[in-house]
Amino acid sequence: MSRQQAIDLATAYFDQGVFESTLRRRVAMPTESQEPGKLKELTAYLTDELIPVLEPLGFECRLIENPIKDGAPFLFAYRAEKGSDFTVLSYGHGDVVRGYAPQWHAGLDPWKLNIQGDRWYGRGSADNKGQHSINLAALEQVLIARNGKLGYDVKLIIEMGEETGSPGLREVCEQNAELFKSDLFLASDGPRVSATRPTLFLGSRGAFNFELKINLRQGAHHSGNWGGLLKNPGVRLANAIASICNENGKILVPGLLPKSLPENIKRALSTIQVGGGPNDPEIDPDWAEPGLTLAEKVFGWNTFETLAFKTGNPDAPVNAIPGHAIAYCQLRYVVGSDNEHFIDHLRAHLDAHGYDDIEVYASRGEAAEATRLDPDNAWVRMAAASIKSSVGKDVDILPNLGGSLPNDAFSKILGLPTVWVPHSYAACSQHAPNEHMLGSIARESLQLMAGLFWDLGEKGAKLAS
Known part of the structure; x- marks a missing residue:
């Protein structure tokens, strides 16, 4: 068969309802990693759902125990071909955030796929069950079209704890570096820049969460x-935050900023249009670092956020001066930031401004580090050309996602070039009630991934050499 026939098979997989039935089955599994006592459900997604699909495709599958106590296992699947010249490592996660069932629109259930027009509602439809289901289905169609021979080996890691910070993933990559050895990392998560245009992103901003706390007296x-x-602790803490970030969102602590915005990153972002979609929030153009474009602000620079602030009793305020206050804060940061010393920079800044009564410490839990592949990398150029050939659209190329992913496990620990092809869009209500994917994106993504898996068999060996 030809490349176009592989794409046609992927299109038929969607049009004939096979993708819908597959996703419906997977959404129905309540794999909430944030809920305690869910190990059985998390493991069942791997053993009862994915392994029976992967083994007929020629994958050898095994579970890898999580080195973190009570952590869900990882699925490692390996499909080897005799005489292949290179290996592609892919990834996905089968866990989801809490369902929040009472908060969904009337008639919607997080554990039942509900199709309303172009919107396919269900927990995990966008993050990440729908996305890795697209990739596995496209790979299957290419195997059919190429008579069972891809021309390269495929390794796959599926984790069940991404929504809780990927506990154990980095340790598993370190312990199994030789087993996971590959030439290219290719996976899907996160949103496109625009729902109507394919996107590649090559890493992610890091996420550094920290707390500011002031305890002045008992009661x-x-x-x-x-x-x-x-002294009022709420007033003290509010002013301390204002010294870190001004009223327009500009970070005022030099140690919390990247050294520069590289020219090749500026070039890559020069054509990226942010926002403007029918369900996107209205952008505040004067917010954050002045002099940067909207795309540079969210993909090329660092941002400070106050996620929550508490003093006194907000639910039942009384006429009393509280004794303490706490703020939960976050830095989204890019490559080139001094992230290993963020706490030191914050401590020095607070002391210099007279806030020695305010404690600052990193929040517990694993945090993703900032990563970024050169947009001019040959794998990136090949992937963008392949996608355009398949669906006839130009591709938005982001040096890194604005959000955070455990990309550092693959780019830093395993040393791989990382290329992500997202199959969702920014207004998908990811992590919120009414999560959904767009059927139009799913259909197009099946086509472009089939073309990309085909082209890897034709061109990948040369790039890997």
């Missing part, structure tokens, strides 16, 4: 009797 004291005599 609260009547504001009429003690107002004007006692």
